[in-house]
Amino acid sequence: MRKKLQEFFWVPPEIRADFWQGALQKNRLSLLVICIMILGMELFNMCRVLFWSTSGLGTLNNRIYFGMYCALWLSAAIYLLLQRWLSRAAVWKQGLLQYGMVLFALLWHAGFNSYDLIRNPEGGTGIFTTAVLGLAVFIQMPGLFSVITYFLAYSLFMTLSAPILGSGSEINLTITTIVALAVSLTYCRHWAVMVAQQQEIRQMNRQLHLLLQKDPLTGLLNKTAFQSCADLQLTDADPGRPAALLIADLDDFKAINDRFGHPCGDFVLRETARALQDAFPHAAGIGRIGGDEFAVVLSEPADAPAETACRDLIRSLSSLQWQGHAISASCSIGLCRVTKKGVSYATAYSQADHALYRAKAQGKGTCA
Numbered sequence: 001m002r003k004k005l006q007e008f009f010w011v012p013p014e015i016r017a018d019f020w021q022g023a024l025q026k027n028r029l030s031l032l033v034i035c036i037m038i039l040g041m042e043l044f045n046m047c048r049v050l051f052w053s054t055s056g057l058g059t060l061n062n063r064i065y066f067g068m069y070c071a072l073w074l075s076a077a078i079y080l081l082l083q084r085w086l087s088r089a090a091v092w093k094q095g096l097l098q099y100g101m102v103l104f105a106l107l108w109h110a111g112f113n114s115y116d117l118i119r120n121p122e123g124g125t126g127i128f129t130t131a132v133l134g135l136a137v138f139i140q141m142p143g144l145f146s147v148i149t150y151f152l153a154y155s156l157f158m159t160l161s162a163p164i165l166g167s168g169s170e171i172n173l174t175i176t177t178i179v180a181l182a183v184s185l186t187y188c189r190h191w192a193v194m195v196a197q198q199q200e201i202r203q204m205n206r207q208l209h210l211l212l213q214k215d216p217l218t219g220l221l222n223k224t225a226f227q228s229c230a231d232l233q234l235t236d237a238d239p240g241r242p243a244a245l246l247i248a249d250l251d252d253f254k255a256i257n258d259r260f261g262h263p264c265g266d267f268v269l270r271e272t273a274r275a276l277q278d279a280f281p282h283a284a285g286i287g288r289i290g291g292d293e294f295a296v297v298l299s300e301p302a303d304a305p306a307e308t309a310c311r312d313l314i315r316s317l318s319s320l321q322w323q324g325h326a327i328s329a330s331c332s333i334g335l336c337r338v339t340k341k342g343v344s345y346a347t348a349y350s351q352a353d354h355a356l357y358r359a360k361a362q363g364k365g366t367c368a
Contacts, residue, residue, distance in 0.1 A: 010143075011142065011192055012192070012196070014199070015192065015195045015196050015199055017091075018195045018198070018199060019191065019192055019195045020091050020095060021091065022140075022191065022195060023095075023140040023142075023191065024091060024094050024095060024098060026140050027098050027139055027140055028083070028098070030138040030139055031079065031083070031098060031101060031102075031139070032080070032083075034076075034105070034138070035076040035077075035079055035080050035101075038072055038073065038075075038076040038105075039073060039076050039077065042069045042070075042072050042073035042076075043073060045065075045069045046066060046069045046070065046073065049062050049065055049066045049069070050066070061119070064115065068108070068111070068112055068115070071108065072105070072108050075101065075104055075105070075108070076101075079097065079101045082097050083097060083098075099141065099145055099149075102135060102139055102141065102149065103149050103152070105131065105135075106131055106132070106135060106149060106150075106152075106153045107152065107153055107156060109127055109128050109130075109131035109153075110128055110131075110153045110154075110156045110157040110160075111156065111160070112127060113125060113126075113127040113128040113157065113161070114128075114156075114157055114160035114161045115160075117160075117161050117164045117165070118160070118161075118164065121164045124169075125157075125161075125165070125169060125172075125173055128153075128157055128173070129173065129176045132150065132153065132176060132177055132180045133176065133179075133180050133183075135149075135180070135184075136179075136180035136181070136183040136184045136187070137183065139184075140187060140188065140191060141184050141187075141188060142188055143184075143185050143188050143189075146181055146184040146185055146188065147181065147185075150177055150180060150181045150184075153177075154173075154174075154177045157173070158170070158173075213225035215287070215288040217266060217269055217270065217288075218269055218270055218272075218273035218288050219273065220273050220276075220286050220287050220288045220294070221285055221286065221287035221288075222287065222288065222289075223287065223288070223289040223290070225285075225287065226285055226286075226287025226288075226289055226295055226297075227289075227345050229284060229285035229287075229297060230245060230284075230285060230295070230297040230345045230348070230349075231344065231345045232284075233284045233285065233297045233298075233299070234297065234338050234343050234344065234345055234348050235341065235342055235343065235344065236341065237299075237338040237339060237340065237341060237343065238339070238340065238341050239339050239340070241299055242299070242300050242337055242338060242339045243284075243297065243298065243299055243300065243337075243338045244296075244297070244298055244299075244300040244306045244335060244336065244337050244338065245295065245296070245297050245335075245336045245338065245345075245348040245349065245352050246295065246296050246306060246310065246333055246334065246335040246336070246352060246367075247289075247293065247294070247295050247333065247334045247349070247352045247353060247355075247356050248272070248276065248293070248294045248295070248296070248310075248313065248331045248332070248333045249290075249292060249293045249294075249331060249332055249333075249334075249356055249360075250268065250269075250272065250292040250293075250317075250329065250330070250331050251329075251330045251331060251332055251360075251364040251365060252330075252364075253265065253268070253291075253292040256268055256327060256329065260322050260325070260327065264322045264327070267322060268317075268320060268322075268327065268329050269288070269292065271317070271320055271329075272294060272317060272329075272331070273286075273288065273294070275313050275316040275317055276294055276296060276313060278312075278316065279309040279310070279312045279313040279316070280296050280298055280309055282298065282299075283296050283297065283298040284297050284298055284299065285297045295349075295352075300337065306335055307335070307367055310333045310335065310367040311367070313331065313333070314330060314331060314333070314365055314366075314367070317329045317330055317331055318330055318365075330364060330365035331365070332356060332359040332360045332364050332365065332366060332367075332368075333356065333359055333366070333367040333368070334352040334353060334354065334355030334356025334357070334358070334359055334367075334368055335352060335355055335367060335368065336348045336349075336351040336352035336355060355368040356368070
């Protein structure tokens with residue numbers, strides 16, 4: 001039970017950033033509408049006191065009303081100006097501004113309604129209850145802030161108006177405030193659950209996207225994903241930042257499958273993927289683009305030519321064993337260097353493929 005209650009007041013750290021971002025965005029629109037309404041209504045009320053009242057500002061009562069109208073009008077105007085100024089500020093600054101406006105507006109309505117009741121005990125509590133319920137519906141507030149805000153507003157109103165209100169009005173007002181608090185807390189909890197679910201859905205979509213890009217056996221990029229990666233890398237190449245595309249094809253792979261079985265063949269493919277990642281740790285992309293054909297695209301530093309890594313790869317494969325037996329695995333590699341912009345993947349692949357055939361013709365287990 002205690003844990004369930006805490007969930008209404010505590011936002012988990014992993015969703016806190018998204019929670020606040022979403023809450024502030026929702027409040028921004030609600031407060032914009034509320035402030036525009038305040039500017040219009042309070043301007044009308046100020047004009048009513050100044051120009052349409054027979055006594056104008058000649059009486060204390062009118063001056064009090066006028067001062068309260070001005071205070072609310074100025075608060076709305078200042079909020080709109082600061083909101084525009086802080087539109088790109090840190091989240092906590094925007095939150096401080098929004099919730100400061102919310103607290104002031106609710107306390108203002110409590111004080112205004114109390115003064116109305118002092119002047120006219122039959123006036124009712126409609127102004128305050130409307131403000132309480134309106135904020136609960138239209139403003140997204142964190143749990144603890146909701147408790148503090150409604151407690152302060154309720155305490156102020158009851159302190160000023162309790163001698164005037166009947167017991168029935170006090171009970172109704174108390175129930176209304178509790179209901180508004182419950183709505184606000186439930187709204188906050190519901191938003192936290194929605195944010196958590198949205199994060200979970202995004203994470204699942206990212207994982208699915210990665211799975212669609214990966215070769216299921218080796219974990220390398222599949223053919224389509226590798227081609228997209230290589231296109232970006234190759235088209236941006238220039239003399240100052242050359243790129244390289246290499247194709248590695250296992251030699252006599254069918255013979256390995258025939259001699260040791262397909263489980264051994266899968267083992268060789270996985271070990272080839274691992275060896276490629278070890279030989280080219282800084283590659284822009286490594287993929288399996290065919291049954292026993294692999295490809296690597298990388299930016300080639302001047303002090304570490306790709307041929308060195310290719311020899312390491314060939315040497316690594318030659319030492320593979322399956323159930324204590326030497327497999328004699330090897331690969332041939334075709335390498336294409338790109339030193340000018342705008343070279344497509346298709347063009348570079350064609351050149352690397354020609355080089356691969358030359359490597360095969362030279363006796364396999366070599367790089368051309």
